[in-house]
Structure formats: structure tokens, C-alpha cells
Amino acid sequence: MSGDFLIQEPQLSICILHFWTYFWVQSGCVFLGVWVIAHECGHHAFSDYQWVNDTVGLVIHFALMVPYFSWKYSHRRHHSNIGSIEHDEVFVPKPKSEIEWYLNNSPGRVITLAITLVLGWPLYLAINASGRQYDPYSKGLAWLICIYVLPLLILNGIIVFITYLHHTHTSLPHYDSSEWDWLRGALATVDRDYGVLNKVFHNITNTHVVHHLFSKMPHYHAVEATEAMKPILGEYYRFDGSPLYKAMRREAKECLYVEPDEGSKGVFWYKNKI
Structure with a gap:
């Protein structure tokens, strides 16, 4: 009996891994569907009433750890300036002179792509990665620290x-x-x-x-x-x-x-x- 169990144990572990992989992938897909609802709220497309859009969008994005209003305003600028090297907000391409050396080879591109897929969204929310660059010491950062970060520390x-x-x-x-x-x-x-x-x-x-x-x-x-x-x-x-x-x-x-x-x-x- 114990021998049979030892034989089956690796198979059981593989089944558990398959289950969790399926769960993670399908949950991520469902999360995206929910995220899209909040996306429509940010465009005021979910409801004819702005307060409904903002309430639903805030609740959903809060659950998904997205700052709803900050994202709504920056995303609106993306729609207003899409394709503009100077004013777009997301995936703004760089000129050749600013391309990092490690992107000139396959391993570098693979690693960069992996980091982008795993950390790209939180980095975009945190430091506007891949977006239009701002002065990190601007009044906006100081204002954020004064009205939110320091009170949060308190x-x-x-x-x-x-x-x-x-x-x-x-x-x-x-x-x-x-x-x-x-x-x-x-x-x-x-x-x-x-x-x-x-x-x-x-x-x-x-x-x-x-x-x-x-x-x-x-x-x-x-x-x-x-x-x-x-x-x-x-x-x-x-x-x-x-x-x-x-x-x-x-x-x-x-x-x-x-x-x-x-x-x-x-x-x-x-x-x-x-």
C-alpha cells in the first residue's frame, strides 16, 4: 500500500500543480473581464450617470489594487494624445539614442519581455514605466507625499x-x-x-x-x-x-x-x- 502511494505521489503533485495553474490563469482572465468594466467606468461608458461610473469603477479598481481616479485621468490623456511621442501616456517609443544595449540580443529581449509582463503594470502605476517621463521631483510628487504618503505613515x-x-x-x-x-x-x-x-x-x-x-x-x-x-x-x-x-x-x-x-x-x- 505504501509503495503504491509513493508511486502515485509525484502524479498527485503534478495534478495539483496543473489545478493551480489552471486556477491562476482562469482567475486572471476573469479579473481582466472585471477590470474592463472599471475601464468602461473610467470612460463614463458604463452608465449615463457619472456618480454611478465613478462608484462602480472605484470599487472594482480598489479590489484590483488600481488607483481609479489617477488611472482615469492619465488614461484620458492617453486617448487624447495616442500616437504622440511628446504627449502620449503609455508605451511611448524611445529614439535609437536611448535604447538600452541589452535589447540588441535575444536573451536581453526575452528577459525584458518577461519583466514587462510580470511587473509592467505595477511599475506603470508606481513610476509611470513605459509612459511619458515626468520630473520625479516635480510638485506632483511632493503633493502626493504631503497629502497621502505622510498621513499614511502617521x-x-x-x-x-x-x-x-x-x-x-x-x-x-x-x-x-x-x-x-x-x-x-x-x-x-x-x-x-x-x-x-x-x-x-x-x-x-x-x-x-x-x-x-x-x-x-x-x-x-x-x-x-x-x-x-x-x-x-x-x-x-x-x-x-x-x-x-x-x-x-x-x-x-x-x-x-x-x-x-x-x-x-x-x-x-x-x-x-x-
Whole structure:
């Protein structure tokens, strides 16, 4: 029996590879069909109503990781300037003086074609590869960085900051499998006060305990639920109203690693003695 299995195993692997190859190819083809719908939306050909075109196009292109409005405007310029060496947007041919040396041989052309097929579209979206060249230090790039990239970096930092302070505190226990259960884990978090930002963040900052207990509850009920929950949980509810900069400095200093509780097997507490 085992010998038969060993004989069949390579065949099974080949079948699996064939299945995935078929799945990838047919999914890519279906994706293109969906992409074409968004393409028509960009031309305002999908609907007589612009808001319908833009809504459907934005949703579809978002799912396909394409910046809908940026693409719509650049694609419109392509249609307005098709065939123009100076003003077209895609696959603008280069003069002989700008042709790279590796395109003068078959391996170079094959490698270039492979890279173009695999990375051409994301490179076009990212740096306008194969399109009309722009000054990389133009006001457009600076504007993009100012209104999108830097706020996105701030968002990323805030997410990490909030999550770290929710789950890092000297009063928060951790458990191994001998003591852990879902309720104990859900209570191993702490609410913080972010002042006016509590409202901006939909109170995820000062109602995180109740969020772990009732994760399907919408944020607009979280404050009310937290107030109702406090007397029930008593000492098991944790809140730290320390100024955030002090809290971050303290937790980074005092919560370096965990050690087992001396009196309770399976329970661990943050320590900082190295």
C-alpha cells in the first residue's frame, strides 16, 4: 500500500500543480473581464450617470489594487494624445539614442519581455514605466507625499502605538495553555484615555476591554457598554489614565519580557530586570 502511494505521489503533485495553474490563469482572465468594466467606468461608458461610473469603477479598481481616479485621468490623456511621442501616456517609443544595449540580443529581449509582463503594470502605476517621463521631483510628487504618503505613515504609527498600549502594561497577565482561556485573555487588555482623540478614533482607545469581550458590538455602543460593564468586572477591568507619552516611556522600560508568577503556575507577568 505504501509503495503504491509513493508511486502515485509525484502524479498527485503534478495534478495539483496543473489545478493551480489552471486556477491562476482562469482567475486572471476573469479579473481582466472585471477590470474592463472599471475601464468602461473610467470612460463614463458604463452608465449615463457619472456618480454611478465613478462608484462602480472605484470599487472594482480598489479590489484590483488600481488607483481609479489617477488611472482615469492619465488614461484620458492617453486617448487624447495616442500616437504622440511628446504627449502620449503609455508605451511611448524611445529614439535609437536611448535604447538600452541589452535589447540588441535575444536573451536581453526575452528577459525584458518577461519583466514587462510580470511587473509592467505595477511599475506603470508606481513610476509611470513605459509612459511619458515626468520630473520625479516635480510638485506632483511632493503633493502626493504631503497629502497621502505622510498621513499614511502617521496612520501606521498610530495603529502600532494604540495597539501596543492596549496590550502592554505591568498589570496585564499572560498565560500558557495550562491556564489560558478566552475570557482571561479578553480581560488581559487595558483602556487608555486619548482625550478628544477618543471621539476621533470612535472610542476604540477607551473601550478596548469591552471590544474584546463583545467584538461584534458597533463602536457607537461601546462607551455605554463600558460604563455598564465596569461595576460588573470590578478589579478585572483595567484603565490607565496616564499621559500617553509617559505611558509609552514606562511600558517600553518596564515591559521587556515575561516571567512565570512565583505563586501561580501558568501565569506570566512583565519584567524588566536584565
